[in-house]
Amino acid sequence: MEKAVILLSGGLDSTVCMAVARSRGMEVYPISFNYHQRHNIELESAKKVAEFYKIKKHLIIETNMEEIGGSALTDNDIEVPNGDFSHGAEDIPITYVPARNMIFLSYAMAYAEVIGADHVFIGVNAVDYSGYPDCRPEFISSFQKTANLATKAGTADGRHITIETPLQKLSKREIIQLGNKLGAPLQFTHSCYKGGAKACGICDSCKLRLRGFAEAGLVDPVEYETM
Numbered sequence: 001m002e003k004a005v006i007l008l009s010g011g012l013d014s015t016v017c018m019a020v021a022r023s024r025g026m027e028v029y030p031i032s033f034n035y036h037q038r039h040n041i042e043l044e045s046a047k048k049v050a051e052f053y054k055i056k057k058h059l060i061i062e063t064n065m066e067e068i069g070g071s072a073l074t075d076n077d078i079e080v081p082n083g084d085f086s087h088g089a090e091d092i093p094i095t096y097v098p099a100r101n102m103i104f105l106s107y108a109m110a111y112a113e114v115i116g117a118d119h120v121f122i123g124v125n126a127v128d129y130s131g132y133p134d135c136r137p138e139f140i141s142s143f144q145k146t147a148n149l150a151t152k153a154g155t156a157d158g159r160h161i162t163i164e165t166p167l168q169k170l171s172k173r174e175i176i177q178l179g180n181k182l183g184a185p186l187q188f189t190h191s192c193y194k195g196g197a198k199a200c201g202i203c204d205s206c207k208l209r210l211r212g213f214a215e216a217g218l219v220d221p222v223e224y225e226t227m
Helices: 012-023 042-052 100-115 137-150 172-181 204-216
Strands: 003-007 027-034 059-062 119-121 162-164
Touching: 003 012, 003 100, 012 027, 012 042, 012 119, 012 172, 027 042, 027 100, 100 119, 100 137, 137 162, 172 204
Parallel strands: 003 027, 003 119, 027 059, 119 162
Antiparallel strands: none
16 A cells, blocks of 8 residues: 655645545555644644544644744734735735745655655645745645655655645635545634634635635535634
């Protein structure tokens, strides 16, 4: 059975990635991060998702991106804005966390190298919300080349650890439909940026999620403060 490391935030996209890997018959190894994010409640969601899939080992890495700041998700002095889909595709929102995916992929590659996994799944998407530079195909392609050159697996062992981005070209509606088809536990996921026990319903992430469920003709199973 092939092994796959899954970057599991506890959000919708990463949970669907877990479901995709399982549907391909892979043995999955989720890795999550407590990076002192405002919405660290998502880690509880990640744990629930891992439990749903009866994961033997769910690795949670402690890293402090709060000290770096520069994002509404890591700096309490920067307010999480309400959802606004009027910004252009090239605009980078204040909820972008500097270099986050580059850092997380580095950890995931290291983990994959150690456990002998040939796949790393990440739920990046460049269709509905391409404002984050570390979610774009160009970044993933570049990181793949770097990882091939920077790991023992790629330079000495003749192994190719592939970065899998199954959601890259899907809309939020299509991602939700895929998750529903694969039986992903969407009821446990947390997408809200504000970090409350209930999703706020008004931040970018909540509005994008709610629109996706509406377009998919499905009811979002999580609770919201406001709709």
